[in-house]
Amino acid sequence: MEYPKALVSEGMARIMVPEIIPSEGETLEGARSWAPVFYNPIMKMNRDSAILALGALQRRLSRPLTICEPMCGTGVRGIRMALEVSGVQEAVLGDMSYHAVRLAEENIRMNGVTDRVRVRRMEANLLLSLHARPLARFDYTDIDPYGTPAPFIDAAARATRRDGMVALTATDMAPLCGVNMRACLRKYGSTSLRTGHSHETALRILAGSFVRGAAVHEVASRPAFGFFADHYIRLYMRLDRGKRRADESLREMGYLLHCSGCRSFRSVKGGLDERGGVCEACGSEMKAEGPLWLGDLADECFCSDMIEVSEDSFIGSNRRLMEIIGSVRREIGMPPGFFVIDELSSDLGVASRRIEPVIDGLKASGFKATRSHADSRGLKTDAPVEEVKRIILGPDA
Template structure:
């Protein structure tokens, strides 16, 4: 244990952070969700690979709060592995900590198989997806963070094409499409191992994206996941969008509404990215068992996602009003109108001014006309 270092408490874990090892207290919320996820979907026999452990905070919390049987800790950085070893001692836990890369461990003779695989590297998780699939089995859960959001969100389109094999969207839809590109990439890699994907929870918050999914073995499952991939078209003029599943779908090249040329993006995962049933059960489980005690932020985020309509993409109201030269209208006002006309609608985690709905752009614009004319 390092002398004169402050002890940080997070959940039931106590850690000290070495100067050259990563720890971000702002990511506590995401670790809380991960602990709850592992506790809910795991049991006392569960095994976890904390493949990018840094201080060991996640794995220590999985052991102490989620009650799993075993966590193997990996970090390529020597100081991080050392820091994790010291933190395990601080928490009176004995577990394997390896100063080794994910690539080396997952190809090596001691690798083993895990029920949960946590991947939280710096930047892109893309180079490691293939490696972690070597230690997955039927029903394993992958928990994957991406902080290369500028790439997934299209600020660096060529990097996205190169790494994820997808044309990214660089407008108001970029956060949702970034998550779908990430899931599409994961689905392609898992399919090559004969696994399909079942996304359970997908989060875009601050500077990161994190997806929680189950992999299911079998050729049929792999093919059906691949069939959830597809392409999105977007009209820069009227801000409408369409999508089509399949790797070679037929798409109109003119906008259905304003007849202007469309732009195309993908491939990306177009299936459900959140399993509402599981998310509701997670929230209820925590409310009844208080796995995470200070859970206000976590509860808010999970509730927002649970309340979100399972529709692909959304309309960003300020973008639409600006494109047609209207004064701004509150999304809440439009939601109310859409509901009175019988459309399904909700807010979205991807944009505080965005609306998910089964209404088309023409209906949104008609409602905007009604609201503006009534003022």
């Protein structure tokens, strides 16, 4: 089948993509979902983040890298990695779709990287499984599917070197954010709830699912960097070998308990004696979500390395991504979850407050406080909900 194509530039790559021509009444997104090969320009920031993360990994490993992108679409991500990250020795791309593989082959040739990038027409788990043995594993595996990455977690963990990294995109926000709880239980083995900070919880559910999946193989893992943006979450999981370390990473698993009355929440490491409990602040019933990852969603050194890598790249001028990295970095060491200032203001019957004075007020009272990257109205703090409400109401309340 022949179809119209267009040439786009992204990063250092020039890529042929299907030309999207919406029919009457159809949205661009609608037309894109019919395209013979998937290319979404909105995901450029996701791919930019991959370039920085791979660059940061390269600094740590200081060896030539082998990478795999088993769901490559047009090949743009893998080709950009080969062009923009020094030391990519071999990139193995794959896709199940005939048209995707043909287009990726064309793009690999057009970008002059045939010596280092190849593409196979193969189911992703099959491709990864072929590499799931010592010496055949990849340093970096990038799982960028439609919807959930859950069916690929096991094979990705097996196909990645024990000091390597697995990147995961998830766009199935409805299950991860408590809108479709049954699907979340099926895909991730976790209960999700609809709360103000669901987008952060989504990252924690996916991270937790990966940690448990890797631990099966006696591989430890923890997030090196993770963020929510647009309609997706993205996580970079760093692996480490050994049973003991795998046990340590499992110790960061637990639950978040939410009060339905006053919006307070707290985390519980390990298992739950009983689902839920009673809120210490107001006595209402608390609901539990999890199991999920309660540790940090980023690593300080890894974030600094990503920022340093960006300084030698045009990606440094992607202000939105750089702000996300800075914000995620400031969240390190903060408790899981956040308050949404508008929700608390509305509960108190006051007009919504600006977030900065509330953060300053909490800090002046000796608490930690920062914004959440996941919500411009999100406030992360170790202060109890009553304290946050007291500061929202102001000194005259």
